[in-house]
Amino acid sequence: MAMKVRDPLLFRQLFDRESYTYTYLLADLRFEDKPAVLIDPVDTQVQRDLKLINELGVHLLYGMNTHVHADHVTGTGLLKRELSTVQSVISKASGAKADIHLEPYEKIYFGNFYLEARPTPGHTAGCLTYVLYDSKPSNGTATATPQEPRMAFTGDALLIRGCGRTDFQQGNAEVLYESVHKHIFTLPDDTLLYPAHDYHGRSVTTVEEEKKWNPRLSKSKEEFLSIMKELKMDYPKLIDFALPRNMRCGVPDEQ
Ligand SMILES: N[C@@H](CCC(=O)N[C@@H](CSS)C(=O)NCC(=O)O)C(=O)O
Numbered sequence: 001m002a003m004k005v006r007d008p009l010l011f012r013q014l015f016d017r018e019s020y021t022y023t024y025l026l027a028d029l030r031f032e033d034k035p036a037v038l039i040d041p042v043d044t045q046v047q048r049d050l051k052l053i054n055e056l057g058v059h060l061l062y063g064m065n066t067h068v069h070a071d072h073v074t075g076t077g078l079l080k081r082e083l084s085t086v087q088s089v090i091s092k093a094s095g096a097k098a099d100i101h102l103e104p105y106e107k108i109y110f111g112n113f114y115l116e117a118r119p120t121p122g123h124t125a126g127c128l129t130y131v132l133y134d135s136k137p138s139n140g141t142a143t144a145t146p147q148e149p150r151m152a153f154t155g156d157a158l159l160i161r162g163c164g165r166t167d168f169q170q171g172n173a174e175v176l177y178e179s180v181h182k183h184i185f186t187l188p189d190d191t192l193l194y195p196a197h198d199y200h201g202r203s204v205t206t207v208e209e210e211k212k213w214n215p216r217l218s219k220s221k222e223e224f225l226s227i228m229k230e231l232k233m234d235y236p237k238l239i240d241f242a243l244p245r246n247m248r249c250g251v252p253d254e255q
Pocket residue numbers: 019069070071156162163164165197199233234235236237238
């Protein structure tokens with residue numbers, strides 16, 4: 001049943017202090033059962049997420065992964081075990097096992113909202129950016145033309161004033177640069193951008209800010225390639241543990 005509410009979007013940003021990972025809960029409050037999605041949950045925070053889901057009375061439909069993470073295990077496997085109706089989601093290009101494999105530009109609906117899966121490879125081959133749209137904005141009339149996006153969840157493709165590394169998991173700096181410029185920087189300037197990680201206490205940015213101030217992606221492609229070549233980072237501590245599990249969307253054992 002449709003309900004009248006001031007802002008139909010329920011939005012929560014959650015943080016894991018071990019892996020510096022952001023998880024996002026979104027729900028449509030226009031519907032009595034509050035259909036919801038959870039983007040990039042972390043396995044060690046699933047009890048926190050379930051508690052919140054229960055307290056807010058939302059109905060979780062999908063556990064969404066922006067990509068196969070290398071630094072932590074996704075929570076989508078444990079969520080499926082706790083809430084049997086939840087479906088795990090990831091890109092087809094990731095090669096990972098999941099309930100739903102998204103092709104580029106496919107949509108995932110929760111109530112009247114939907115997430116469009118924009119392909120943003122480069123950090124990994126299967127990275128997606130999920131762009132949030134409202135198919136029935138406030139006047140209540142569904143239109144044939146696409147609505148203005150409100151926010152986008154960039155995974156590790158674009159980090160606030162940074163970007164995902166490109167030195168493993170089919171990483172490719174040139175591909176990443178093209179992805180961000182084609183699929184993120186073309187969103188309206190005031191679109192809010194929410195990354196999968198932040199290591200400096202920042203929580204949100206906009207397209208306009210990143211086009212202007214991102215010290216890597218605001219540069220020419222040649223400069224970007226040289227910056228990425230010079231990055232000297234240790235491999236994530238959990239990579240050997242996390243990758244095989246995330247290739248089955250966090251399902252604990254082969255089932
Ligand atoms: N020290 C952490 C891993 C940090 C790291 O490599 N972060 C990734 C995203 S998770 S694979 C990254 O792309 N960082 C880019 C940057 O510029 O920070 C650990 O050991 O887990």
